[in-house]
Amino acid sequence: MNKVIIGIDEDTNITVLLNQGIKQFYFGYLPKEYYEKYSSQTSLNRRYRVKEQFTNLDKIYETIDIIHKNNATIYLALNSFTSNTTMLEYSKKIYELFYKKVDAIIVANITMAQFLKSQNYSKIVLSNLFGLYTTNAVKFFKGQFNPYKFILPRDIQIKDLETIVSSFPDDKFECFLFGDNCRYSESFCFSEHGYDSVGFGSLCNFAFTNKKPIQSASASFKQIVKNRKLNDQEKKELLNKHFLDLNSLLDEIELNRYEFNSQNIAKCLDRINRYDINYLKESKKDFIRLLNLLKSLEFPKAKEILNKLKAVKFEDMDYYPTFHKLNNKAILATIRIFEKHKNIVSYKVPSRGRELYKLLNELNENETYDYTKSQYQL
Structure with missing residues (x-):
C-alpha cells in the first residue's frame, strides 16, 4: 500500500489511513475569501465541492504535521486546468502558505508551472491534465520544468504507459490504477461539472440523459x-x-430505458437482431457495450441476441476501460505491471481514493487475470 496515493479533506481520518499503510497523500485548499467571492465552482484544485477541500488552515497544518511524523508525504494540489489573473493571484497566496510545509506541489497548467519555476521551486509535479500520452510530450515538459514527478493520464494505454516509463528510467511517475466512466480524456476536457451551482448536476451527465x-x-x-x-x-x-448504426441504436435503447419505453426498446432489439454478426463485431468497444446492455435487459429478444454473441471471441484488450474498478483481477494485473517499473512511485484510483483503495485489500495474489472471466465476459 505504500505506493497508493489518496486525496484527503477535513473529514478524512488520517490516523486510520496511516495505520492501514497509506504513505502518500494530496489535498486542495480553498481560502474562505476566495470561496465567498467565487464559490467552489472555479476551485483552484479542480474539485467542485466544498467538502472536498480544506478550508481550515489550522486543520491542514495539523494534518501535515501528523503525516510527516509518520514518515509519510503530502502534496498540495493547485490543479485547475487554467489560471486567470485572479486565480493566479490566489494560487500564489496558497503557495506562500504551503511551499515550506508540503513535499511537492501538483499543477495542471503552464501558468502555474512557470510560476513555480520562477520561484526556483524544485518539487513540481505535472498533473495528468497535461496530457502526457507520448515520450515526446514527456521529453518536452522535462526540458521545460524538470518535474519532480509526472502524472500520466488516466485513460492512457498500458503499452504506451510502459513505453514512457521505460524511456525515462531516472524520472518518477504516477499512474491511475484504472480509468473511470468518462468517455473523454480528462486532459482535454474543459467542462466545469457544476456540482454545487447547477441544478442538473454535471454537464456530461446532463448531456447523456438529454441526448437524442x-x-x-x-x-x-x-x-x-x-x-x-x-x-x-x-x-x-x-x-x-x-x-441507425449500432452505437446509435445502443444510445436509443439507453434513452428509452431511462424513459421506461419498452416498446421502442423492443424495436431497437429487433433491428440489432437483423444485423450480421460480422457487422456487430466490427467495433470491439461497441460490441462490449452491446453485451453489457443486453445483460441488463429483461427482454426475451435481448437474451436471444446475447446467446448468439457469446461465441464471438476477441484478443485481449490493452486499454484502461478494460481495467475497471469492479474487476479485481484486472486491478491486480495492473498493479503487477506497475510493480515491474521502479520509477512508478505512486498510483491512485478515481474519486480520489477515499474508499476505493479498500479494494486493494480484497485482492488475492494467487489470482491470474482472464479476460473471458471478467465483468466483460464474452
Whole structure:
C-alpha cells in the first residue's frame, strides 16, 4: 500500500489511513475569501465541492504535521486546468502558505508551472491534465520544468504507459490504477461539472440523459444515388429509410430505458437482431457495450441476441476501460505491471481514493487475470 496515493479533506481520518499503510497523500485548499467571492465552482484544485477541500488552515497544518511524523508525504494540489489573473493571484497566496510545509506541489497548467519555476521551486509535479500520452510530450515538459514527478493520464494505454516509463528510467511517475466512466480524456476536457451551482448536476451527465439519437445516412447511399435502374422517387424512398448504426441504436435503447419505453426498446432489439454478426463485431468497444446492455435487459429478444454473441471471441484488450474498478483481477494485473517499473512511485484510483483503495485489500495474489472471466465476459 505504500505506493497508493489518496486525496484527503477535513473529514478524512488520517490516523486510520496511516495505520492501514497509506504513505502518500494530496489535498486542495480553498481560502474562505476566495470561496465567498467565487464559490467552489472555479476551485483552484479542480474539485467542485466544498467538502472536498480544506478550508481550515489550522486543520491542514495539523494534518501535515501528523503525516510527516509518520514518515509519510503530502502534496498540495493547485490543479485547475487554467489560471486567470485572479486565480493566479490566489494560487500564489496558497503557495506562500504551503511551499515550506508540503513535499511537492501538483499543477495542471503552464501558468502555474512557470510560476513555480520562477520561484526556483524544485518539487513540481505535472498533473495528468497535461496530457502526457507520448515520450515526446514527456521529453518536452522535462526540458521545460524538470518535474519532480509526472502524472500520466488516466485513460492512457498500458503499452504506451510502459513505453514512457521505460524511456525515462531516472524520472518518477504516477499512474491511475484504472480509468473511470468518462468517455473523454480528462486532459482535454474543459467542462466545469457544476456540482454545487447547477441544478442538473454535471454537464456530461446532463448531456447523456438529454441526448437524442439522430438519423444517419444509409451506408449504401452512394450506390443508391448512382443506381440508374432506380427513378428519383425510388431513390428518395430508399434514402429516407430509417437507419441507425449500432452505437446509435445502443444510445436509443439507453434513452428509452431511462424513459421506461419498452416498446421502442423492443424495436431497437429487433433491428440489432437483423444485423450480421460480422457487422456487430466490427467495433470491439461497441460490441462490449452491446453485451453489457443486453445483460441488463429483461427482454426475451435481448437474451436471444446475447446467446448468439457469446461465441464471438476477441484478443485481449490493452486499454484502461478494460481495467475497471469492479474487476479485481484486472486491478491486480495492473498493479503487477506497475510493480515491474521502479520509477512508478505512486498510483491512485478515481474519486480520489477515499474508499476505493479498500479494494486493494480484497485482492488475492494467487489470482491470474482472464479476460473471458471478467465483468466483460464474452
